Amino acid sequence: MPKRQIYLEDIPLEEARARLQTALERAGRSRPLAGESVPLEEALGRVTAGPVRARRSSPHFHCAAMDGYAVRAAATVSARETQALPLRLGADAFPVNTGDPLPENTDAVIMIENVNQPDADRILIYASVAPWQYVRLMGEDMVETETVLQVNHQMRPVDIGALAGCGHSEVAARRKPRALILPTGSEMLPHNQQPKRGQLTEYNSLILGNQIRAAGGEAVVTDIVPDDFAALRAALQGAIAEEPDLILLLSGSSAGAHDFSAAAIGELGELLAHGIAVRPGHPVVIGMAADIPVIGIPGYPVSAALTGELFVLPLIRQWLGLQTPPAATADAVSTRKIVSPTGDDDFVRVALAEIDGRLQATPLQRGAGVITSLVRADGLAHIPRFHEGLDRGAALKVALYQPLASIRRTAMIMGSHDPMLDLLATHLRLRAPENRIVSVNVGSIGGLIALRRGEAHLAGCHLFDPDSATYNLPYLSRYLRDEAVTLVTFAHREQGLILPDGNPLGITSIADLRGARYINRQRGAGTRLLFDHLLGQHELSPEEVAGYEHEEYTHLAVAAAVADGIGDCGMGLRSAAEAMGLDFIGLTWERFDLAIPRRFLETAPVAALLDTLRDGAFISDLGGQSGYRSDETGQIVI
Numbered sequence: 001m002p003k004r005q006i007y008l009e010d011i012p013l014e015e016a017r018a019r020l021q022t023a024l025e026r027a028g029r030s031r032p033l034a035g036e037s038v039p040l041e042e043a044l045g046r047v048t049a050g051p052v053r054a055r056r057s058s059p060h061f062h063c064a065a066m067d068g069y070a071v072r073a074a075a076t077v078s079a080r081e082t083q084a085l086p087l088r089l090g091a092d093a094f095p096v097n098t099g100d101p102l103p104e105n106t107d108a109v110i111m112i113e114n115v116n117q118p119d120a121d122r123i124l125i126y127a128s129v130a131p132w133q134y135v136r137l138m139g140e141d142m143v144e145t146e147t148v149l150q151v152n153h154q155m156r157p158v159d160i161g162a163l164a165g166c167g168h169s170e171v172a173a174r175r176k177p178r179a180l181i182l183p184t185g186s187e188m189l190p191h192n193q194q195p196k197r198g199q200l201t202e203y204n205s206l207i208l209g210n211q212i213r214a215a216g217g218e219a220v221v222t223d224i225v226p227d228d229f230a231a232l233r234a235a236l237q238g239a240i241a242e243e244p245d246l247i248l249l250l251s252g253s254s255a256g257a258h259d260f261s262a263a264a265i266g267e268l269g270e271l272l273a274h275g276i277a278v279r280p281g282h283p284v285v286i287g288m289a290a291d292i293p294v295i296g297i298p299g300y301p302v303s304a305a306l307t308g309e310l311f312v313l314p315l316i317r318q319w320l321g322l323q324t325p326p327a328a329t330a331d332a333v334s335t336r337k338i339v340s341p342t343g344d345d346d347f348v349r350v351a352l353a354e355i356d357g358r359l360q361a362t363p364l365q366r367g368a369g370v371i372t373s374l375v376r377a378d379g380l381a382h383i384p385r386f387h388e389g390l391d392r393g394a395a396l397k398v399a400l401y402q403p404l405a406s407i408r409r410t411a412m413i414m415g416s417h418d419p420m421l422d423l424l425a426t427h428l429r430l431r432a433p434e435n436r437i438v439s440v441n442v443g444s445i446g447g448l449i450a451l452r453r454g455e456a457h458l459a460g461c462h463l464f465d466p467d468s469a470t471y472n473l474p475y476l477s478r479y480l481r482d483e484a485v486t487l488v489t490f491a492h493r494e495q496g497l498i499l500p501d502g503n504p505l506g507i508t509s510i511a512d513l514r515g516a517r518y519i520n521r522q523r524g525a526g527t528r529l530l531f532d533h534l535l536g537q538h539e540l541s542p543e544e545v546a547g548y549e550h551e552e553y554t555h556l557a558v559a560a561a562v563a564d565g566i567g568d569c570g571m572g573l574r575s576a577a578e579a580m581g582l583d584f585i586g587l588t589w590e591r592f593d594l595a596i597p598r599r600f601l602e603t604a605p606v607a608a609l610l611d612t613l614r615d616g617a618f619i620s621d622l623g624g625q626s627g628y629r630s631d632e633t634g635q636i637v638i
Helices: 013-027 157-165 204-214 229-241 261-268 301-320 372-376 420-431 444-452 473-479 526-537 555-563 574-579 604-613 616-623
Strands: 035-039 068-071 085-088 093-096 108-111 115-119 122-125 147-149 170-174 178-183 188-190 200-202 218-221 246-250 270-274 285-289 292-297 329-334 345-355 358-363 379-383 395-400 410-415 436-441 458-461 485-499 518-521 569-573 583-597
Touching: 013 270, 013 285, 013 292, 013 301, 147 157, 178 204, 178 229, 204 218, 204 246, 204 301, 229 246, 229 261, 246 261, 246 301, 261 270, 261 285, 261 292, 292 301, 301 372, 329 345, 329 379, 345 372, 345 395, 345 410, 345 436, 358 379, 358 395, 358 410, 410 444, 410 604, 420 436, 420 485, 420 604, 420 616, 436 604, 444 458, 444 473, 444 583, 473 485, 485 555, 485 574, 485 604, 518 526, 518 555, 526 569, 526 583, 555 569, 555 574, 569 574, 574 583
Parallel strands: 178 218, 178 246, 188 200, 246 292, 329 358, 410 436, 410 458, 518 569
Antiparallel strands: 035 170, 068 093, 068 108, 085 122, 115 122, 270 285, 285 292, 329 395, 345 358, 345 379, 379 395, 458 583, 485 569, 485 583
């Protein structure tokens, strides 16, 4: 076994790309791939390997462009509106339908609407016609030998129709680049198997494989290779023997005790780079083996997907002869301070919404293992090397994943987490599909602050005020006193203690939390404020609750921590406890409201959201959820 690897270097992104290109040129693999004959039925999306020329003209004969009568134009010159000209059928005029070849010695067509037929042998016309009137000339569309499609053209449905129209049944298209993907990791299981504790689902091969297929390549995934150097070396040797265009080693690219990718590539070929100055995706490995590029992909899914975007997809397009299309971009402002490593190109996924005429970019959770940030991202912001990040409100350019028109119909909700906001989003998509909801969890107070800063359209909140025994209204006065706000009830929901299945500690109330490991919510969360109030009622202090400083950001995260045995108890929603198969002791019903600055009420996405909130189908669906009441849903509090 080789000794543990460390990063050979930490090179800039462009230098890593340049090293790879130099190696490809040296190996004769930098040019587009050769062509192969492809039936037109299978040519959609394929790339032409050379210019495609017409094999026959289209149309390949003079034909009628209208239903009517084919005539010789010179024979019609005496026709007048006041003096009809008779033409003999079968001698001077010949019935034709659209697409029929012109009879011999004719050069024009008279539309059937412009003639009278007094008897079976004659027609009368009232105007002369010009030569080639209503006639499609031979080669009008395409002339034999002319170029119909250029080289390196990605074929569309209309292109395939044109090729059929000029005599082709097959076309020479570039061979699809073939990538062999080797997932690694002794803890990994295929996605169609149920993992046990300590095992993880391997899905990076699905991400990378489908990135490659979407770009026009082919991807073959091998069995998972265990964390064993000899096994990895043998698997890499087997992959090289199959002579693919590209080999991807998934995981094992970092500097851990079981990370062997760099060593295996180095033994079987040439190591070009190990460690690239990008975040996420720092521990990328690039090498060549038997003139085949080999890329070691980091194991975290966000890093893996970004590595695919930065290195794998440009290779696929290069081999297909396609230019990397410029990304659709938009100028936005950041709603959060972004801290970036000074020496790295930092790529930040963001949620986007247009608020008060400005595009607002809210950074999503940045952990390299948070695959939901890939799913929820509306765009990707790039902070170049040698920048220490951005302040809140700073301008940034975002490469768009969503059409700008869709982003402009987005209602941005910040504030408390509630799983039923996703239910509202589903009903909105069904009822008014041109609109959408983006929800960012920052806690109830965080949501009100976001409204004050102009960073959201709505804030979800459930802030209990002990002095007035009411929800939310005192906090609106405190945080939004200079803003005209409408407060609309979303739901009443049941809060309580989330406990392990069977409640092994026999907890029945807040008073029983001494000695239990508690899972708390983050500062500013309504659930945390409610818990603090309940602690006071039971004459308990935070210092007496073990784990009070352990913070999670959603109800489901609290339930997951309890389910995993990290804690003995947490506070949250009944629906979260039931989702994880946990016990639940209800403590109170609370009102969860949506705070909306009134200037947003008539904007299209907010108006559509409120219409959906008050829709009978949604109210019924929401009320049917465990731990929810919808009898006041959609009602205005103030």
